[in-house]
Amino acid sequence: MKRHIPDIVLTSLFILFSFWILAVKNGFMLRWYDEMSLFEPGSDSLRQFLLYPGGIFRFAGTYLTQLLYYPALGSCVLIFIWLLIAWLTKIAFRLRNASVPLCFLVPFCMLVSILHLDEAYLNFESQGYVFYNSLGFTFSLAVIALFSTARRTSMAQEAIAIILPLLYPVAGYFALLPAIICSISLLISSIKNKKTFTIVASVLSILFVVVIPLLYYRYCNGTTVDNDYLYLKGLPELTMEDYDWYLWQPFAIASILLLILSLLSSYDDLLKFSSSKIIKYSSWGLFLLGILLSLSADSKKSEQLRATVLMVNAIENHDWKKVTHIMSLTKESPNYTMCVLDNLARAYCRMERRSTGNMMTANKDFRHNEDFTINTFVDVPVNHYIGRFNQSHRWATENNVLYGNRAYYIKYIVRNAILNGNLEFAKKYNQLLMRTMFHRQWAQEMNKYIENPELINTLPDFGYLMALRAEEIMRGE
């Protein structure tokens, strides 16, 4: 029992910290990530995901993202997956005693990959992002654990190393990473034990790692994979430009960590690293570093982004006073987006509007370009609430097309269609939300207006919305 106290302390610390920083501190952001996702059940949707390496994790990830509707629930599931990762890491690399804190390094990387998400989340295909990377690493570690525990005499390890790259169409990068780790482990083992078959198996495995993705790209009909960074497919669709480096870091670090752990465990008999005092202090140090990096990643999100997300959530709930209240609480000077949203709320509260001037900041990098963030935070909701339904519809549609269907945009498409009198069309999109776990409540409410169009004028803020629309019509196209 005494031996297990550090493990219990470690695990408890990890759970409490993760839950606090996710559900308590960033619950509204998690809720936003669910709004920016949409799970579509059915074989058509699954087929589309499976046309991409690692798609199965994205499909599962998109399904689990629904749980973020209740941030505490989604956080618990995430933490459970991370504990699974920690446990598999322990088995895979035979970590014990002093080196146990190292089990939590990959989970910390996954936590950072969520916490450092900022405006970039708006403009990459992020369906299931919050979960699928963790699911992918779980798979990789499960396979490494299987490899690790397989009997060396039975050639099971060699078989695993050879078969793994063949799973590229299904698991993408998360099949290639363990394949490389297993091959390196086999090579080291073969040097020690001088087994020819083992050498052949590891070389074959490396060859497959190189060749299988190329063959897949050329011959798999219907795949949506691009041969640019082919070997990284399954990880998020990011570029190799400077502005995306910070988004890559957690995955790069997690992968390198696994490689290092694999090397260390291969030489454990020499290094005796499990019982080494250096490892004991450095692994606890790394654990604490994980906490600090998580806090640092979370602090990088601007207050403006946080405030904008809160404002947009409040608009969703027609809580106009809350929008103005959020504006008043913000310590950083508001950006143009916030001012526009605030003025919209002021209009609905019959308050005097503020002059925004031309406050748009100069275009930042590709992921943080204000022209783009305005699209999501202004063009879609503000156009809707001033009666420019077609414009709101247009931008919601464009973004859905580019980045995958998102509940946030679908809701505006449905509302715009109802107010335009396109009820069949509204019904079709509303069906997408009806089939989700929690957005269906909203969809059921909208269905009331679709089935009974005479009730449309009882939509919240309908009267004032039509008045604003009339003003806009006077201004012309």
Place this chain on the structure above:
Amino acid sequence: MKRFIFFILATYCCFGCQKISVPTEGVTSVSSSPEIYPDYTSLVIPPNIAPLNFEIKIPGQEYVARISNSKGEELLASGKIIDWDIKDWHHLLDDSKGDELMYEIYVKDESGKWNKYIFKNKVAEEEIDPYVSYRLIEPLYTQYGNLSICQRDLTSWEEDIVFNNTNHTTYGRQFCINCHVPRNYYQDGASQIHVRQHNGGTLIMAGDSITKVNMKCDSTLTSGVYTSWHPTHDFIAYSTNETRQMFFSFSDTRPEVFDLRSDIILYDIKNQTMKNVANDPDLLETYPTWHPNGKSIYYAAARYPEGVTAETQKDHYKEMRYDILRRQFDPETKNLSEPDTVVWASAQLQSALHPRISPDGKWLLYCKAPYGTFHLPHQESDLFMTDLTTGEERTLSNANSENSESYHSWSSNGRWIIFSSRREDGQFTRPYITYIDKDGIDSKAFIMPQQNPSHYDDFMKSYNVPEFFVAPFRFSRAQITKALEKESIQAEFKTE
């Protein structure tokens, strides 16, 4: 253990082989047609089409459906979703060419009483081309996502991907694909696809090779757009279009698509040269199509209204009206005559687009709406036909709907038309099929069948550019990918 397995097998046999029985006692005949989705009542259907599965929308406890022909052969199915056995269906239709099929739908209502609904469909003598190619695309405006060109076997449920673009969030590597158009319904295995942006070009797939061609040069407005293969010689007519979109905040039609300028060029495949077919600076010429004898070319053309230029056209978009013109063509010399007007739609304050001529050369099929270059968003767009021998125009009143109809293609035997329609919900384009008899009379159109009748309810993509094929597409993904990675051949422009 053996007893258990036997029990399971016996239970399966009992339930699995349960015969469907048609109710005979206490059945009330209802005079109206049953409400089914899709609406497959009162049709003329091809003898080789895949089963027309449907959902019975009438509330009830039990459902039985029976089809029978005049020879007494019948087919049975039960359940709210009527899913015909594909082998039995084809067997029945093979024996029913030219015959009528009687459908009986039995619905047991809440009180336990059976009601019988009847309707008939006719089976045509003429088969439909077994394949249709189309692009699947989400409703969009200027951005695009995953696009795929697919091929559907109309005699079964199989849909294969011919080619698709890739996840394009890797900045700068996105590409668009469209216009999979065959020569002569793919009778000689030749077709083409346009690829735009990354690795862009026109892929001409004929013989054993795929050639990537770039038609954009100083003498052309753009690369080739709307495509028509010459039926007998190695030429392809393309339009070149400077296309724009306008968005309206308040009117019903969301985008208005128009051409600033457009011309028609002729691409010579063997010599890899291009020449002008129609490039009058005062006209917008587009949508070329060849007569099946290859001796004339038809196209849509509109004149800029007085005082209107390309740049000011957006303020006068409702005045843009296209007529259908024809020029005689000598395939040996590639000379063209002066144009004459075949359909003077502008005189009727209409705009006629997409001329397509039936394989027997008798009928000119097109769509018309009050104005514009692109009728898909125009609710009023309907299909029309002109008899090229008499000049008489008629509307396809049985095939048209209250919503937009456009992009139509003839089958190789001239008896079937497939076209794009937005009648379901006004937004998503679905493929509809109609029969044209020898007198040019159309039948009620029906939606391309799917195994799951509710497929179109849940499917969030539109079917674009449907074209009939007589044979399956024969190039592999690897061949197409390799061709795309090569440099384009620059087509040379000839000013003869």
